[in-house]
Amino acid sequence: AQLSIFAQSNTNPLPRIIDKNGRHQLLVDGKPFLILGGQAHNSSAWPGMMPNVWAAIKQMHANTLEVPIYWEQVEAQQGKFNFSIVDTLLAQARARKVRLVLLWFATWKNGSNHYMPQWMKLEAGKYPNILNRDGKPIDSPSPHIEATLNADINAFTKLMGYLKKADPQHTVIMVQVENEPGSWDTVRDYSPLAQKLFEGQVPPELLKPELLKAMNVNVVTNGTWQKVFGDRADEYFQAWSIARFIGKVAAAGKTVYPLPLYVNAALRDPLTNPKASSYESGGPTDNVIPIWKAAAPAIDLLAPDIYLSGSEKVLKVLDLYDRPDNTLFVPEAGFNKENAKYMYDVIARGGIGFSPFGIDRNAEDPESTENKDRYVPYATSYALFKTMMPELAQWGFEGKIKAVVEHEDQADQTVDLGQWKVTVTFGSGRGGTTKNTTPNGKAMIVKLSENKFVLIGTNCHIAFAPSGNQADKAWQYLKVEEGKYQNGVFKPLRILNGDETDWKGPNFGDLPTVLQCTVITR
Ligand code: N0T
Incomplete structure (x- = not known):
């Protein structure tokens, strides 16, 4: 019996996303799956911090934990990798029958380089940040640097290679590549290197008529960024550059171990088409989804992080990220009682999951009214949905649900x-x-x-x-x-x-x- 259990777990198909009639479904072990998730706080993926995280997962009846893997931790010394945290997470998740989504905190974390290892931070010349319009350094890594790209590719492929060996049972079902990439405080990089690229020609991948039409741009066959994209040129250049970089990291990782991969977005107001100077520029915001798709085909989906409020805005966001070419997944939502209801809309759209952010705080004092208020709406829905997950996922996939x-x-x-x-x-x-x-x-x-x-x-x-x-x-x-x-x-x-x-x-x-x-x- 032992033998056949192992034999089976080794031949379980990889988690994957399937598409039909413009709708999507996540398969785990070959069966429809919904991520009833919870994301840990940023600094909680340390063995001593995990008890609270697991307590929170249990209270919430979540079936999936989203948890970061820190580049600065796994490659503290250049070229020397230590994935013991991965072992810890895998063993603890399996003991609780919970799946994992790993978050690769690497070149970008909320637009900054703060999770780069110290050996990189100390070599700012080799792994530079970007400059704003006035030539002032900005706390955001450059997407144009080969050395940074190669270092990230090397570390990410090591992580994926490690997972491939250590996780034949696919406890890890998906990986987020970077975290909310883009730049706050400048729309793009104005360094001399970037400026030169910006003055060059728009790459042919972006000059496809359907793509330009989808972005409300006049169709032209060639030209500079400025000529083709006008007053959105700075942002689109930044989006293309970052998406290219992350697309290469993702592609390299996928070659080693082809799990579904995604990138999350710090959103912009979905209703007013604001200027990129008012939000994180270059990330997969709703207006640049076609650019990200063209630049980073190895990324399976672009996912909105919901920190906006108001049902009109939130429902609009869900609509914008639910596309025939994009599977809807909400990897982060502000952890409050108002947001739990949006899970219903995500499921009805055939989305693959939902997760509030920063769940471990409810374990600190589970009986406090404040914490109960926050997590009970998720816990009660998750507990129920767990009993009928394949049905819900299938109905959503087939378009049978109205929320x-x-x-x-x-x-x-x-x-x-x-x-x-x-x-x-x-x-x-x-x-x-x-x-x-x-x-x-x-x-x-x-x-x-x-x-x-x-x-x-x-x-x-x-x-x-x-x-x-x-x-x-x-x-x-x-x-x-x-x-x-x-x-x-x-x-x-x-x-x-x-x-x-x-x-x-x-x-x-x-x-x-x-x-x-x-x-x-x-
Ligand atoms: C999120 C989280 C964490 C219109 C914030 C949200 C997480 C990251 N960033 O707690 O840092 O790792 O992905 C950015 C929120 C932007 C607010 C815009 C208001």
């Missing part, structure tokens, strides 16, 4: 499902007479067949009305069952009726529940 999240105005929302119109009202009490104290209501409506639905939600009511060619008919619930999925089968606990369904439809409280219902016209 509704409560907006700040707390207004009712309707969803059109062809023969049925579904109205979601927010609040509690009979018919939702008591408004939610925060706009945290959320629902998923899964259309199993024309008249049969799965409903999942909190802090709302969900009601049906005949629509389309049956619009004038009367209707009723034939049956509403509350229950749970177990090994792919819905197991009813009870039939809901009377007060539990009569007042604007089934009533969802603070704890997410799963209902299966059939509706009829008459």
